[in-house]
Every structure is written in C-alpha cells, then in structure tokens.
Amino acid sequence: xxxxxxxxxxxxxxxxxxxxxxxxxxxxxxxxxxxxxxxxxxxxxxxxxxxxxxxxxxxxxxxxxxxxxxxxxxxxxxxxxxxxxxxxxxxxxxxxxxxxxxxxxxxxxxxxxxxxxxxxxxxxxxxxxxxxxxxxxxxxx
Amino acid sequence: xxxxxxxxxxxxxxxxxxxxxxxxxxxxxxxxxxxxxxxxxxxxxxxxxxxxxxxxxxxxxxxxxxxxxxxxxxxxxxxxxxxxxxxxxxxxxxxx
Numbered sequence: 001x002x003x004x005x006x007x008x009x010x011x012x013x014x015x016x017x018x019x020x021x022x023x024x025x026x027x028x029x030x031x032x033x034x035x036x037x038x039x040x041x042x043x044x045x046x047x048x049x050x051x052x053x054x055x056x057x058x059x060x061x062x063x064x065x066x067x068x069x070x071x072x073x074x075x076x077x078x079x080x081x082x083x084x085x086x087x088x089x090x091x092x093x094x095x096x097x098x099x100x101x102x103x104x105x106x107x108x109x110x111x112x113x114x115x116x117x118x119x120x121x122x123x124x125x126x127x128x129x130x131x132x133x134x135x136x137x138x139x140x141x
Numbered sequence: 142x143x144x145x146x147x148x149x150x151x152x153x154x155x156x157x158x159x160x161x162x163x164x165x166x167x168x169x170x171x172x173x174x175x176x177x178x179x180x181x182x183x184x185x186x187x188x189x190x191x192x193x194x195x196x197x198x199x200x201x202x203x204x205x206x207x208x209x210x211x212x213x214x215x216x217x218x219x220x221x222x223x224x225x226x227x228x229x230x231x232x233x234x235x236x237x
Binding site: 005008012015016019123126130133134137140141 | 209210
C-alpha cells in the first residue's frame with residue numbers, strides 16, 4: 001500500500017540526486033582549467049536522472065503513488081574543447097594552442113543554483129509530509 | 142467424473158464466529174510490544190544513520206529523515222499508550 005512514508009522516500013531519493021547534480025557542477029567548476037586527465041583535458045560532466053518507483057511492488061501493479069528519482073549515469077560532454085593561444089604552457093601544441101575543458105563557469109553556477117533550489121524544494125516537501133503525519137497523530141488527542 | 146459438493150467439510154482459515162482467545166488472538170499487550178519494538182528499531186536506525194553521517198559515509202538528509210522517522214514512531218506509540226491507559230482508568234472508575 002502506498003503510504004506517506006513512500007513520499008518521504010521519493011523526496012529523499014531526489015535529495016540524493018540533486019546532491020549528485022551539485023557535485024557534478026562543483027567538479028566542473030573546480031576543473032575549469034584542468035588540461036590533464038586520464039584521456040586529455042577534463043571534459044564537462046553532466047548528470048542524467050531517471051524516474052525510479054520507491055515501491056517496486058506497487059509499481060509492478062501500476063499503482064505506485066510516489067515515484068522517486070535515481071542517477072541513471074554521469075556522462076561527459078563531447079562538445080569541442082576551448083582553444084587558447086598560450087605557447088608558454090607545457091600542454092600547448094605545435095601551433096601554441098592549449099586545449100582547455102569545455103566548461104563555461106557561468107553555466108555551471110546556474111546549474112548549481114537550480115540544483116540547490118530543487119534540493120530546497122524537496123526539503124520543503126519532506127517537511128510538509130512530516131507535518132501531515134504529526135497532525136494525524138494529533139487526531140487522537 | 143463426479144463433482145464433490147461443497148459442504149461444511151472445508152475448514153475455514155479463520156473462524157470468525159468464535160471470539161479470539163489468548164492463544165490464537167493478538168492481545169493489546171502484543172500490539173504494544175510490537176510498537177515498542179518498532180520504536181526500538183527506528184531508534185537504532187536513526188543512531189546508525191547519524192553515525193554514518195558523522196564518519197562521512199552517509200548523507201545529512203538520510204540521518205535527519207531517520208531521526209524524524211524515529212520521533213514519529215515514538216509519538217505514535219505514546220498516543221497508543223495514552224489511549225490504553227485512558228481506557229484502563231475509565232474501566233477502573235466504573236462502579237460495580
């Protein structure tokens with residue numbers, strides 16, 4: 001049976017997903033100038049989210065109320081790297097250009113803020129469900 | 142092939158007609174014990190979630206949700222206990 005705690009579980013899964021989004025944005029910001037990695041310069045990372053029913057049994061019966069979210073994967077952005085003319089850099093090619101990560105810091109800050117707002121919204125949802133349960137307990141007074 | 146008629150030979154799974162005795166029924170004390178067990182379990186879960194948060198392997202929100210769950214389970218048990226004591230006292234005040 002779907003219960004109110006399923007709603008809390010769904011919001012909790014969203015909190016974990018938004019935390020992953022913030023982590024991805026933060027690592028993109030941190031590595032905005034990283035020219036070395038396992039395979040060339042750092043590439044911008046993006047989080048792919050997927051719906052994930054908290055109660056698999058109810059989902060199989062097609063009556064799941066609360067549907068959570070899970071991180072389906074973290075993919076690398078294949079867009080072209082930035083090229084900067086800097087012949088003094090040790091990673092510069094013969095023409096004097098350095099390949100820099102395809103990270104746009106202002107985009108990352110916007111992503112980070114949107115993930116933080118989504119995190120706050122899910123916190124508010126958890127608080128609301130908790131207050132509903134608490135008020136239901138008041139019924140017996 | 143003969144069809145066996147349905148008669149009283151099939152024993153019902155739960156005999157609804159006779160009131161449940163202490164042996165097969167679940168008393169109020171049993172449900173209270175189960176509730177206290179649930180409080181204990183959720184308290185232990187909250188403890189381990191907080192410990193995980195403190196040693197860095199768990200999330201803050203998981204610990205806080207476990208704490209809230211433990212608190213709500215405890216409040217639920219307290220309400221049931223209050224009702225039980227209230228009913229007991231009302232019966233004790235009954236003149237015979």
